[in-house]
Amino acid sequence: MARLELRNASKYYGKTVAVRNIDLVVEDNEFFCIFGPPSSGKTTILRLLLGLVAPDEGEISIGGEAVGEQGPKERNLAMVFQNLALFPHMTAGQNLAFPLVERKLEKAAITARVAEVAETLHITPLLDKMPAHLSGGERQRVAIGRALVRDPAAFLMDEPIAALDARLREEMRVELKRLQRELHHTIVYVTHDQEEAMSIADRIAVMEAGEIRQIGTPAEIYNLPNSRYVAELIGAPPMNFVDGTLADGGRFEGRDVPLSVALEGADGAGPAALAVRPEDIGIDSAGSGNGAGVDAEIFEVEPLGAFTIVDVSVGERILKVQAPGQPRFTLGEQVRLALDPDRCHLFHGETGDLIRSAR
Numbered sequence: 001m002a003r004l005e006l007r008n009a010s011k012y013y014g015k016t017v018a019v020r021n022i023d024l025v026v027e028d029n030e031f032f033c034i035f036g037p038p039s040s041g042k043t044t045i046l047r048l049l050l051g052l053v054a055p056d057e058g059e060i061s062i063g064g065e066a067v068g069e070q071g072p073k074e075r076n077l078a079m080v081f082q083n084l085a086l087f088p089h090m091t092a093g094q095n096l097a098f099p100l101v102e103r104k105l106e107k108a109a110i111t112a113r114v115a116e117v118a119e120t121l122h123i124t125p126l127l128d129k130m131p132a133h134l135s136g137g138e139r140q141r142v143a144i145g146r147a148l149v150r151d152p153a154a155f156l157m158d159e160p161i162a163a164l165d166a167r168l169r170e171e172m173r174v175e176l177k178r179l180q181r182e183l184h185h186t187i188v189y190v191t192h193d194q195e196e197a198m199s200i201a202d203r204i205a206v207m208e209a210g211e212i213r214q215i216g217t218p219a220e221i222y223n224l225p226n227s228r229y230v231a232e233l234i235g236a237p238p239m240n241f242v243d244g245t246l247a248d249g250g251r252f253e254g255r256d257v258p259l260s261v262a263l264e265g266a267d268g269a270g271p272a273a274l275a276v277r278p279e280d281i282g283i284d285s286a287g288s289g290n291g292a293g294v295d296a297e298i299f300e301v302e303p304l305g306a307f308t309i310v311d312v313s314v315g316e317r318i319l320k321v322q323a324p325g326q327p328r329f330t331l332g333e334q335v336r337l338a339l340d341p342d343r344c345h346l347f348h349g350e351t352g353d354l355i356r357s358a359r
Ligand SMILES: Nc1ncnc2c1ncn2[C@@H]1O[C@H](COP(=O)(O)OP(=O)(O)OP(=O)(O)O)[C@@H](O)[C@H]1O
Pocket: 013, 016, 017, 018, 019, 036, 037, 038, 039, 040, 041, 042, 043, 044, 045, 192
């Protein structure tokens, strides 16, 4: 399949910036996620690639060739939308065959190709059924199959499984990943679900208001967010942020939280926010002699089986701690929190830019 590239691409609608200065290379055989909140420009990137709209600035190339004025047909990209519309009056098999019938392929070739794709997607037994008699997941598979039969240069998917229920979404995620790996597809996949992006992507682009804030593997985005914006969006439960001040020499002091941490490599005195993931905070009972800790009180406990989310109040703030297993705490119990400075990120208090990553 093909490598896709946007170079400094911008698209405006009147005064609205849909996307600005997008630099993006999706490698051949890569599963690439575009992740961001509503209206951040995700769909616009797909529409630019597809050729449904032209960029106001910048260039797009597919398979190493600038596509310029080429229309959607010439670009040969397959799009899978959230609201996949199967033709209701055609069987699943006829739906699968449709793009090939439209291209006037020979009947035998169509039958063979449909059988092959149906086999890959495990939908052979469904081919004679009407869409109304298929489950949501089955319909989704047929829709993906319909994109697949054409053998496109790449797949563009816009929240393709957002409408499915949670369990089916998880199944489809695994399925898509498997298909992509087996068939060596290039996929650009739009989602506003951080967990979906983290679980499915080789790399993720995080969008904000039409611009890309960070591109990286899921591990890079999770462990080394380059801004408070990215740190806030990725991870559930979300990262804890404590506003305060960084003094010369790298000591952070919390404002509403009695927290003082020495951070190696943190330069630039001024307003700052300390950020730490819930799983990077330890909880000990109050008398444990953990001298370096922070006093806290148990506020709420959410046991989730494999781990437990504990809300603790510290000063005037509630912090979220993710403890492994099912520890027992009583509400109001006094505890001590242990913070490893190496697991703390520090962001600028006003701009949200990174001052220092976790190590
Ligand atoms: N045809 C259009 N005319 C005018 N404005 C548009 C058009 N298409 C998109 N926009 C604007 O461009 C911005 C980006 O839209 P886009 O659809 O790319 O966002 P998105 O990230 O896909 O959002 P969502 O998660 O809601 O689907 C939005 O502010 C949107 O209102």
